[in-house]
Every structure is written in C-alpha cells, then in structure tokens.
Amino acid sequence: MKIAFHFNADHEGFGRSYRWPIEESCFRVLLSQDPTDLHLKVFCGDLLVAKYAQDEKGREKIQRGLTQCFPFARQALHPDFGEIMFTNSVYVLVFEGMRMKSCGTLHAALQSQWAEDAYLGALELHEANSLHWLLYCNALVPFYRMWGRELRILYPMGDDNARDDSLPAYWKARLPFTVVEFENRMDRGTIFDPYNSFDHARRVAELAAILTDHLTGLADQLLLRLSDLAPEICDMIYSAFQRLEQVETVEDLAQASLSCRRILQATADVLYPSRKEKVDGHSVTDDQYRNRLLAFVREHISGREEELMNAELEDVANRVEKIVNLAHKGVHDRITLREAHRALVGEIVLLYDLLALTRICYPKITMPSGETLDLENCD
Numbered sequence: 001m002k003i004a005f006h007f008n009a010d011h012e013g014f015g016r017s018y019r020w021p022i023e024e025s026c027f028r029v030l031l032s033q034d035p036t037d038l039h040l041k042v043f044c045g046d047l048l049v050a051k052y053a054q055d056e057k058g059r060e061k062i063q064r065g066l067t068q069c070f071p072f073a074r075q076a077l078h079p080d081f082g083e084i085m086f087t088n089s090v091y092v093l094v095f096e097g098m099r100m101k102s103c104g105t106l107h108a109a110l111q112s113q114w115a116e117d118a119y120l121g122a123l124e125l126h127e128a129n130s131l132h133w134l135l136y137c138n139a140l141v142p143f144y145r146m147w148g149r150e151l152r153i154l155y156p157m158g159d160d161n162a163r164d165d166s167l168p169a170y171w172k173a174r175l176p177f178t179v180v181e182f183e184n185r186m187d188r189g190t191i192f193d194p195y196n197s198f199d200h201a202r203r204v205a206e207l208a209a210i211l212t213d214h215l216t217g218l219a220d221q222l223l224l225r226l227s228d229l230a231p232e233i234c235d236m237i238y239s240a241f242q243r244l245e246q247v248e249t250v251e252d253l254a255q256a257s258l259s260c261r262r263i264l265q266a267t268a269d270v271l272y273p274s275r276k277e278k279v280d281g282h283s284v285t286d287d288q289y290r291n292r293l294l295a296f297v298r299e300h301i302s303g304r305e306e307e308l309m310n311a312e313l314e315d316v317a318n319r320v321e322k323i324v325n326l327a328h329k330g331v332h333d334r335i336t337l338r339e340a341h342r343a344l345v346g347e348i349v350l351l352y353d354l355l356a357l358t359r360i361c362y363p364k365i366t367m368p369s370g371e372t373l374d375l376e377n378c379d
Contacts (some may be wrong), residue, residue, distance in 0.1 A: 002127075003103050005110065006081065009089035009146055013118050021042070026093055027146070027175055029109040033102065034247070035148045037338050042144035043094040047135060047242045049085050050088065054062075059086055065131035066123065071269055076107055077121035082173035084120060092354065094136055121156040127201035137201055142185060149176065152183035218352050230270045236263050237348070244341055253340060257324040260344055264317060265289040267351060271358065272296040290317050293354065300357040309353060316350045318344040 005026065009018045023044070030038065053059040063082040068251045078084065095103075103122065108120045125132045145152035151171055168180040226234050240259035247253050268289035275284045282291045290313070297309045320343050321333070 001098055001100070001103070002094055002125040002137070003122045004092050004094045004125055005106070006077070006085075006123070007091045007093075007114075008120055009046065009091040011115065011118040013115060016171055017342060021342055023093065025110065025113060025150075026095075027171075028104060029106050030102065030146065031176060033105060033151065035146075037104075037341060038146055038148055039097055040144075040146045041096040041142055042091075042146065043096070043136070043140040044143050045092060045140040047085055047090040047092050048089075049135060049141055052134075053086060055103050062131065062135075063357060065129065066135075074124045075122065077123055078116070078119075081120050082119065086115075090120065092136065093138060094140055127198075127205040131199060133198050133201050138198070139194070145183060148178075149180075150179040151175075151177045152181060154183050154185040218349070221350065222352045222355060226351075227359065229355070229358065230266065233263060233266050233270070233351075235267060239345055244337065244344060247337055247340075251336075254324070256340055256344075257320070258306060260320045260340075260347055261324055263347060263351070264293070264320065267354065268292040268296075271354060292312075293317075296354070297357070312350055316343065316346045319346065352372045 002190050004345050007014070007018070007022050011018075014021050030040075033131065049062055053062055066082075075292065100107075113119075125136055127133045127137055145154060153163070153167050163182055168182070171177055171180045180256060207229060223234060236259060243256035243259060247256060272284065272292040272295055274286040274288075274292065278284065279291075281297045282288070284292045284293070284295055293313055294310060297306055298315065301309065319339075323340055323343055
C-alpha cells in the first residue's frame with residue numbers, strides 16, 4: 001500500500017526549511033511503534049500541480065482525478081485540499097509498504113501535532129490512476145528506506161555527488177535509529193530504469209488488487225466455514241493477532257505463541273476428535289494434535305496432494321512449537337515478532353487448506369407442526 005501524506009509547506013509552523021521538521025515528525029511516530037516488522041520505502045518532494053493546471057478546466061480535472069480510483073482509494077484529506085494545492089506549496093511524503101494500522105496511527109498523530117492548515121491529510125495511491133502516477137509515483141524521489149530501526153538514505157547509481165554526508169549524523173542525533181547509512185538504489189526510478197513507466201506501474205497496481213482479492217477470499221472462506229464448524233476458533237484467532245499487535249514482554253510473546261498452539265489443537269478437536277486406539281500405528285490421543293491432523297488429511301486426500309499438505313502442516317506445527325518453547329525459556333532475544341507473526345499467518349493458510357477438505361452437513365430439523373425437514377445435505 002502506498003500512502004501520501006500532505007503538508008502545507010508555506011505554514012509558519014514549519015519554518016523556512018519545512019522538509020526536516022515534517023520528516024522528523026513522521027519518522028518519530030513510526031519509531032514509537034514496534035518497528036520489528038517495519039519496512040518502508042519513502043518518497044518525498046513537492047506536489048507539482050501548477051504546470052498541469054493552466055486554466056480552471058485543468059484544475060477541475062486534477063481535483064476530480066486525484067480521488068477517482070479503481071478500486072476507490074481511502075482518503076482523509078483536508079476539506080479545502082483541492083484549493084490549497086493550487087495556492088500553496090505542498091510537501092508530500094509517500095510511504096510504500098505501509099500497513100493500514102500504521103497509516104491510521106501516523107495520521108492521528110500528525111493531526112494532533114500540527115495545526116489543521118499545516119497538515120493536509122492522507123491519500124491512498126493507486127497507480128492505475130494515471131494522475132496518481134504522474135504527480136506522485138513518477139515525480140517524487142525515492143529518498144529513504146526504513147527497515148526496523150535502520151534508516152537507509154538512497155542515492156542513484158553513479159551519482160556520489162547526490163550524497164549529503166552530513167545526513168547520517170543528523171538523523172542519528174535527532175532520532176533513535178540504530179543504523180543510518182547510504183544505499184545505492186541503482187537505476188530504479190531513473191530514465192535508465194526500463195520499468196519506470198505508467199504501464200508497468202498500472203500492472204503492479206492491478207496485481208496488488210488481484211492478490212488482495214485472492215487473500216481476502218481466502219480469509220472470507222475460512223471465517224465462513226469456522227462460523228459453522230467452530231465459531232470459538234474465530235475468537236482464538238482474534239486473540240492471537242491482538243496479542244501479537246501488543247507484545248511488550250517475554251510473557252506477552254509466550255501467551256501469543258500459546259494461542260497459535262491452541263488454535264491447532266482446537267482445529268484437530270473439530271476435524272479429528274481424539275481416539276484411544278492408534279491409527280496407522282500413530283497415537284491420536286488428545287495431546288497428539290499433530291497426528292490427528294495428519295490422520296484427517298490421510299482420510300480425505302492421497303498422493304501428491306497429501307504429501308504437500310503434510311509438508312505444510314509439519315512446517316507450521318514445527319515453527320509454532322519452536323516459538324512456544326523459546327518463549328517459555330525466556331529466550332526473547334532469539335525470537336522476533338516477525339517470526340511469531342509469520343507462524344500465525346502460515347497457520348491461517350493451513351487452516352484454510354484443512355477446512356477446504358471438509359463438507360458442512362446440516363441435521364434434520366423438526367418443525368413446530370411436527371413436520372421434519374431433511375437438511376442433511378452437505379455443502
């Protein structure tokens with residue numbers, strides 16, 4: 001997701017060198033959150049709309065075009081933004097790879113910190129919109145990469161003169177970055193970049209929409225089946241994600257990790273309840289949730305498909321158990337939030353694949369009149 005944050009560069013609160021207080025405000029907010037999973041590319045520069053608006057008709061076209069997106073973009077712009085961008089200098093920071101939660105946090109913080117006519121709001125960019133590509137993605141310069149608590153200052157290949165050697169010391173003195181260094185961005189975003197075109201940007205934007213649609217569909221189907229088979233697991237998944245969002249201590253991480261294990265155990269309870277006797281030589285008692293899930297897979301599919309599903313199950317279960325064990329040992333420095341989050345996301349995909357093997361059956365229902373409705377059909 002690419003989000004553009006807009007600022008009135010002429011506002012007296014920023015001073016003459018408006019760029020630095022604006023960038024510092026944004027970076028400080030992002031670093032105040034858990035930056036473990038943070039990876040952003042940052043574009044910056046002035047919004048150059050004047051040369052595309054020679055008359056009233058041109059201005060109206062730009063005003064309409066900025067908010068005309070397919071699919072419709074999220075926006076939280078100043079009510080007078082359409083006029084301000086033609087009468088004032090507007091400085092823009094675009095964050096590529098920003099999650100919606102971080103976007104909301106940064107937007108709220110900027111609204112609180114700066115006057116209403118200084119911070120002008122946020123707009124989600126969609127590069128299939130030619131105006132978004134022209135004014136933001138093509139015109140603004142990729143200047144930073146934020147990776148956790150590291151800040152990379154980007155410069156183009158073969159242009160060492162573009163490096164301001166005072167910047168690393170400046171940012172390390174101003175903000176709690178662990179590393180500030182230069183990164184050669186090669187020919188990306190230059191006239192030598194064969195992918196620096198609207199057509200390529202449009203294809204990437206459309207691919208993002210396709211992937212979002214598929215992943216959203218996966219989530220919808222998972223929740224649809226869980227709501228019928230085991231609605232309590234929905235609550236468990238919600239709690240697990242909430243815990244990961246709020247991890248601060250080793251104990252928090254241990255609880256989040258245990259949630260991952262409980263989800264697998266609860267899924268096994270629903271799909272393959274425990275038995276006293278062994279199945280194919282393996283124990284399928286209550287504590288052997290992994291064996292029970294493997295038995296469920298064997299009973300529903302075979303051949304190459306079974307091998308792939310078993311490999312997926314073993315991978316997810318191994319990662320969950322590793323994180324649980326490390327968390328209980330208090331080895332916090334050997335666990336990252338990214339590892340725990342990856343394990344939970346992998347678990348969600350696994351649950352979707354497992355539940356896709358089920359058929360939801362409805363029982364017979366006796367109506368008040370005594371009539372029996374045979375709903376014992378499977379979807």
